[in-house]
Amino acid sequence: MGLMIEDKQFVIPGQRLAEGMDYLPANGTYREEDNIYSAQLGIVNVVGRLVKVISLSGRYIPKTGDTVIGKITNIGFNGWMVDINYAYESALSLKEATSDFIERGADLTKYFDFGEIIVANVINVTKSKAIDLSMKGPGLRKLKGGKLIEVTSSKVPRIIGKQGSMITLIKNATNCKIIIGQNGWVWILGDDLNDEMLAAAAILKIEQEAHTSGLTDKISAFLKENSK
Known part of the structure; x- marks a missing residue:
């Protein structure tokens, strides 16, 4: 009697999670007689009896080697916690955040503050689903200003296009800087809000119509029709 799985374990719909009445079903689970089952594909989270x-x-x-866009959510003594659009937050240590020497007790908000957006690499994914990030590498940095949108991560390759052709088309038509994280977050920075909105609309159109043929021509026509 008790838990049939471990915390942070991947489970499938219908998988038995707990036996007996010691635990209570919460979001994504259901009880059937004395057992608790998963109602969806996901990761188990056990909090107390829930x-x-x-x-x-x-x-x-996340996979090791991914380039992701993240948002700083918490600051500790040894680094930062980062939301990368995953079920659990990732960690950015002092060592992997900067080459500067940081004294103990220093104000870490001078480097990255709450809510700031960064580009980072996933350097480690543990069996317990802990994610480690690094900002050491070309193009890895804090992102200032701009607009952040979300797309389905599986559609990222379609948005980028073969050899970057699709995203280059959008950049050239809108004069925007665009960075696409493999986690489905996209950062857009243009000369004005209208340019950013047009780039965002084109990217979301690709996401919605990723399964269709002739998409490059459709996006090219869309950009021409809606340009200044």
């Missing part, structure tokens, strides 16, 4: 499943259907799953 058992829930965080859905991963269509969500980003």
Whole structure:
């Protein structure tokens, strides 16, 4: 009697999570007689007596080597916690954040503050789903200004296009700087809001019509019709 799985374990719909009445079903789970089952594909999260499943259907799953866009959510003594559009936050240590020497007790907000946006690499994914990030590498940095949008991570290759052709088309038509994270977050910075909005609309159109043929021509026509 008790838990049949471990915290942070991947589970599938219908998988038995707990037996007996010691645990209570929460989001993404249901009780049937004396057992708790998963109602969806996801990751188990056990908090006290509550058992829930965080859905991963269509969500980003980190892999070592991914380049992601993240948002600083917390600051500790040894670094920062970062939201990368995953079920769990990732960690950015002092060592992987900067080559500068940082004294103990220094104000870390001088480097990265709450809510700031960064580009980073995933350098480690543990069996317990802990994610480690690094900002050491070309193009990895803090992003200032601009607009952040979200797309389905599985559609990222279609948005980029063969050898970057699709995203280059959008950049040239809108004069925007665009960075696409493999986690489905896209950063757009243009000369004005209208340029950013047009780039965002084109990217979202690709996401919606990714399964259709002749998409490059459609996006090219869309950009011409809506340009200044």
